[in-house]
Amino acid sequence: MTKRKLLFGSFALTLPLALATVLIMHPTRAKSEAAASPTEVRVDNFTFGPATLTVPVNSTVTWINKDDLPHVIASDDGVFKSKALDTDDKYSYTFSKAGTYAYYCSIHPKMVGKIIVQ
Amino acid sequence: MAKKNLLDPNANGFIEHDHNNDGIDRRGFLKCMAWAGTGALCVIEGGVLKSHALASQMGSEMKSHKMGELSFVQISDSHMGFNKPANPDVIATLQAAVDKINALPEKPEFILHTGDISHLSKPSEFDNVDQILKATNKEIFFVPGEHDVLNDEGVMFRERYGKNSKGQGWYSFDKNGVHFIGLVNVMNLKAGGLGTLGNEQLEWMEDDVKHLKSSTPIVVFAHIPLWSVYPQWGWGTDDSGQALSYLKKFGSVTVLNGHIHQTMQKVEGNITFHTAFSTAFPQPAPGQGEGPGPMKVPAEQLRSILGITDVNYVQGRHALAVVDSTLA
Ligand SMILES: [Cu+2]
Numbered sequence: 001m002t003k004r005k006l007l008f009g010s011f012a013l014t015l016p017l018a019l020a021t022v023l024i025m026h027p028t029r030a031k032s033e034a035a036a037s038p039t040e041v042r043v044d045n046f047t048f049g050p051a052t053l054t055v056p057v058n059s060t061v062t063w064i065n066k067d068d069l070p071h072v073i074a075s076d077d078g079v080f081k082s083k084a085l086d087t088d089d090k091y092s093y094t095f096s097k098a099g100t101y102a103y104y105c106s107i108h109p110k111m112v113g114k115i116i117v118q
Numbered sequence: 119m120a121k122k123n124l125l126d127p128n129a130n131g132f133i134e135h136d137h138n139n140d141g142i143d144r145r146g147f148l149k150c151m152a153w154a155g156t157g158a159l160c161v162i163e164g165g166v167l168k169s170h171a172l173a174s175q176m177g178s179e180m181k182s183h184k185m186g187e188l189s190f191v192q193i194s195d196s197h198m199g200f201n202k203p204a205n206p207d208v209i210a211t212l213q214a215a216v217d218k219i220n221a222l223p224e225k226p227e228f229i230l231h232t233g234d235i236s237h238l239s240k241p242s243e244f245d246n247v248d249q250i251l252k253a254t255n256k257e258i259f260f261v262p263g264e265h266d267v268l269n270d271e272g273v274m275f276r277e278r279y280g281k282n283s284k285g286q287g288w289y290s291f292d293k294n295g296v297h298f299i300g301l302v303n304v305m306n307l308k309a310g311g312l313g314t315l316g317n318e319q320l321e322w323m324e325d326d327v328k329h330l331k332s333s334t335p336i337v338v339f340a341h342i343p344l345w346s347v348y349p350q351w352g353w354g355t356d357d358s359g360q361a362l363s364y365l366k367k368f369g370s371v372t373v374l375n376g377h378i379h380q381t382m383q384k385v386e387g388n389i390t391f392h393t394a395f396s397t398a399f400p401q402p403a404p405g406q407g408e409g410p411g412p413m414k415v416p417a418e419q420l421r422s423i424l425g426i427t428d429v430n431y432v433q434g435r436h437a438l439a440v441v442d443s444t445l446a
Contacts, residue, residue: 045408045409045411046351046409046410046411047409067411068200068202068203068204068411068412069411069412070237070238070265070268072268076309083268083269084238084239084268084269086238087202102309103309104309104310106307107264107265107268107304107307108264108352109307109308109309109310109311109312109352110310110311110312110349110350110351110352112309112310
């Protein structure tokens, strides 16, 4: 997780250096992380995974519901809100401004997450 | 593993109930559920939880009681539209619940539905439930679950079921000297929180009970439990304490909830709390298993952990008799 944050957090500025460092240190791991979608949040067993996701400005984040029950993605301050997502339904939102966006499931409010846009 | 205990037909013993326990009586609950699985019932009477192991015993004991001036049924969490492995046929199990209601020896005067009528707030889902429940020929009082108000802040729900309600759908009515209060605690939920009643509803409720005599039996019904069942899974209501404080003067208060898809009881002072079975699918006991989602059980056991709740009021008795029975 820390590795992933480091990788994407420094992506824009020091891409070649960061990538090279990771490749040298963990060649196989770097490859598999690069293949995974960095902008997807899985809603699974009443939790957001990852609970905190860091993305560059203008990223589109997609939530996918893997539960047998619906969930609703809603930002704490009303910036974005999905319709009810049934099983395997997706919701996407593009973050054009840097900042920290706290969100929750509006029908299961114990479920909370965060998107950090930088 | 809880699921094994739950369905172990050899599990035996009395339901242990700790009146001072602030949380839940998990052990007692599991035994109650195990008994339910073998055709037994759990009863709250005069503030004391009693259990009856065998259907035949149950029958004779209940007959010896004077069945009361008021009898009604609670059903909950029909989740019409749900079609996952935990129950691929929620129409059939709701129909079984209707058959059960129609076969009750003491005819209920009306039905309370404590929410999650639909799974996805679709008109066709509400239509299906209405159609199936019509066969009871009973007046039905509804409060919404979170699944009934998904995309429109409850507008459709209130058009269908809340014509005479206040605010976001709350209301009260009187039957045979008992005062019923239907509350809404599934809207305007705050990040990190539990169910919410909100100030407007609390003020209405305080005013609603002000004029009542303290001898009036009170029944409060709402979707999410009005007691702290298991906050980690969202099974509680943030401002329920405020609502219950308005009911301190009354000798008998019965609180009926759904949402957790399992029966649970607690008695605290003048208040008896009770949650009902779902008619659609079971959920795990608090903290047992990974989370509060639908629980898959072997198909032949499903109907032994779904059910209805039958409530009887006998004038002069301290508490209402609450009897759960399964669809098996
Ligand atoms: Cu949710």
